[in-house]
Amino acid sequence: MKFTKMHGTGNDYIYVNGFEEKLENPSEAAVKLSDRRFGIGSDGLILILPSDVADCRMEMFNADGSIGKMCGNGIRCVAKYVYDRGLVKKDVLRVETRSGVKTLQLRVEDGKVASVRVNMGQPELDPEKIPVLFSKDRMVDEEVYTPSGNVWRVTCVSMGNPHAVIFVDDVEGLNLPAIGPEMEKHAMFPERANIEFAQVTGPHEVQMRVWERGSGETLACGTGACACAVASVLTGKADRDVTVHLRGGDLHVFWDPDTDDVYMEGPAAFVFDGTVEI
Ligand SMILES: N[C@H](CCC[C@H](N)C(=O)O)C(=O)O
Numbered sequence: 001m002k003f004t005k006m007h008g009t010g011n012d013y014i015y016v017n018g019f020e021e022k023l024e025n026p027s028e029a030a031v032k033l034s035d036r037r038f039g040i041g042s043d044g045l046i047l048i049l050p051s052d053v054a055d056c057r058m059e060m061f062n063a064d065g066s067i068g069k070m071c072g073n074g075i076r077c078v079a080k081y082v083y084d085r086g087l088v089k090k091d092v093l094r095v096e097t098r099s100g101v102k103t104l105q106l107r108v109e110d111g112k113v114a115s116v117r118v119n120m121g122q123p124e125l126d127p128e129k130i131p132v133l134f135s136k137d138r139m140v141d142e143e144v145y146t147p148s149g150n151v152w153r154v155t156c157v158s159m160g161n162p163h164a165v166i167f168v169d170d171v172e173g174l175n176l177p178a179i180g181p182e183m184e185k186h187a188m189f190p191e192r193a194n195i196e197f198a199q200v201t202g203p204h205e206v207q208m209r210v211w212e213r214g215s216g217e218t219l220a221c222g223t224g225a226c227a228c229a230v231a232s233v234l235t236g237k238a239d240r241d242v243t244v245h246l247r248g249g250d251l252h253v254f255w256d257p258d259t260d261d262v263y264m265e266g267p268a269a270f271v272f273d274g275t276v277e278i
Helices: 026-034 072-084 176-184 222-234
Strands: 002-008 011-017 044-049 056-062 092-097 100-109 112-119 142-145 151-158 162-167 194-202 205-212 216-218 241-246 249-255 262-267 269-275
Touching: 002 072, 011 026, 011 072, 026 044, 026 056, 044 072, 056 072, 072 092, 072 100, 072 112, 072 222, 072 262, 072 269, 151 222, 162 222, 176 194, 176 205, 176 216, 194 222, 205 222, 222 241, 222 249, 222 262
Parallel strands: 011 044, 056 092, 162 194, 205 241
Antiparallel strands: 002 011, 002 269, 044 056, 092 100, 100 112, 112 262, 142 151, 151 162, 194 205, 205 216, 241 249, 249 262
């Protein structure tokens, strides 16, 4: 099978052109190919497919084979893939995802996509829809106890997938492999959740690390950066226009007060093409 390795701020996925390639069991392939020693190595697998309602469609699988309904870093790479390879030559692109059709504005340099601005849609704050087993009035900065005795204050937001944002004083000092899994799988999240640890360093600056549902710590998460920006506004810690600094680079997020839409802007990068036996 032909594949392409790409990354958005260090959040790397294996991309397969579903216009040409047929993958019988993508979930199983995601587990096998994502392995960084026995496979190609990635945070997961993304299929680029034809769509009846948009320019193309994406399907994303985490490294454990589970499905993610939306991927902010992945969708920018999908845009770069279809534009740079001439599949869809438009600089305003519509991509179908499991959480609806998203509109993307491409920034092209020397004929290739350098960065992409995505309308990520409106954040979902209804606990039943996220889903999180909290009541409606307990969504912002609420205490959660973990089985190992940690206490975190979380703000829950869905950006098409479930996120819990936790503000801390020293994001770099955290031992994520120890604290991430028990929050990802906490009983309050019936479908597990992506967990963001954030440190607000100014009205327009947030530093963030992420423990992703199904993939563990990644260098960045686009939907997570958006959830983090929304949570920063809801808790009164930052303005609607923030740069989220991640281990893999920066993402710019703007939560529009007029439309309630969240815009995310960041780079998309090609790494290499290859073929693999599956
Ligand atoms: N890295 C992705 C999100 C993957 C989400 C996935 N881990 C899930 O919801 O299960 C992003 O850039 O938005």
